[in-house]
Amino acid sequence: MTVVIVAGFVFQLAMGRSSFDAPLQYHLHGVLFMGWLGFYLLQHITAYRGKFVLHAKLGKMAYLFIPAMVAVGLLIMVTVARRNGGPFFFNVSEFLISNSALLLCFGALSIWALRVQRHIGWHRRLMLCALAILTGPGLGRLIPAPLLIPYAWFTITAATWVFPLIGMVVDKRVRGKIHPAYYWGLGLYIGTFALSMAIAYSPVGLAITDWFIEGSNGSNRPIEAFLPPDFSM
Numbered sequence: 001m002t003v004v005i006v007a008g009f010v011f012q013l014a015m016g017r018s019s020f021d022a023p024l025q026y027h028l029h030g031v032l033f034m035g036w037l038g039f040y041l042l043q044h045i046t047a048y049r050g051k052f053v054l055h056a057k058l059g060k061m062a063y064l065f066i067p068a069m070v071a072v073g074l075l076i077m078v079t080v081a082r083r084n085g086g087p088f089f090f091n092v093s094e095f096l097i098s099n100s101a102l103l104l105c106f107g108a109l110s111i112w113a114l115r116v117q118r119h120i121g122w123h124r125r126l127m128l129c130a131l132a133i134l135t136g137p138g139l140g141r142l143i144p145a146p147l148l149i150p151y152a153w154f155t156i157t158a159a160t161w162v163f164p165l166i167g168m169v170v171d172k173r174v175r176g177k178i179h180p181a182y183y184w185g186l187g188l189y190i191g192t193f194a195l196s197m198a199i200a201y202s203p204v205g206l207a208i209t210d211w212f213i214e215g216s217n218g219s220n221r222p223i224e225a226f227l228p229p230d231f232s233m
Contacts, residue, residue, distance in 0.1 A: 001135050001163055002037050008138030023083075029076040032069050033134065039065065040131060047124075062114055070107040074100055081209075082216035085223075088231075089145045092223045093200040093209040094153040101196035102157070102189075106133040109185055122181045125167060129185025132163040149225045157193055161186060 012018045020027075039061070046055040077099055080086050086095035113126035139159050145152045164186040171178045199205040206223070213219045 001131050002041060004135050005037060005138030008141030012141045025076050025079050029072050032072050036065060036069060059117060066107050066110045070103055073103045078212060081213050082218045085218035085221040088228055089149050089152045089225050091225050093205050096209050096212060097200040097205050098196035101192050102133050105189055105192040106130050121179050125179055125181035126185050128167055129164050129189060132160050133189060135160045146227060152225060
């Protein structure tokens with residue numbers, strides 16, 4: 001999952017489609033979320049080496065890390081939506097409302113995982129399901145999303161479900177049964193996505209989106225996913 005996320009952003013940077021010339025909110029968002037990846041990997045290393053006391057002490061940092069990520073993540077979504085309406089291959093309401101709901105789902109699953117850290121089976125699997133949510137931006141930068149219009153958001157999100165599904169397959173092979181944490185983690189992820197999409201396309205959701213982007217540059221693009229006239233792969 002870490003490789004997918006990092007590769008997606010590096011690929012777009014190498015292609016010249018993104019740069020470091022962006023407002024402060026973008027950099028704060030990048031530092032926090034990439035920092036979480038490093039923290040997540042560090043915790044894997046401490047657990048693998050049996051450094052459980054250190055693992056638990058470091059884990060307390062997550063109680064500050066996660067709320068900060070959610071707050072900055074919500075800020076960046078509003079900033080991007082108002083700045084340019086989000087990626088053109090997404091509906092603006094999808095990007096703003098569904099994206100925000102999934103970020104909140106990440107926060108909830110992560111905090112739940114922290115609260116049950118003594119139950120290792122639940123802890124590690126809920127954390128995995130939570131991180132799977134964050135792989136969307138990486139995957140979206142690796143696949144030809146413009147060719148998936150108008151189903152790009154659904155396709156990219158559904159593709160991230162493969163990570164918990166891999167875990168379920170491993171559980172079945174190694175343990176003989178699938179741990180319930182996967183059913184809860186992936187179930188809440190999929191349920192949040194379905195509910196957020198229903199809200200995003202409802203009259204209320206569309207009105208909320210219009211309210212957020214009203215008077216900004218983001219309101220100058222169609223709310224639906226579209227291909228810009230000068231677009232080329």
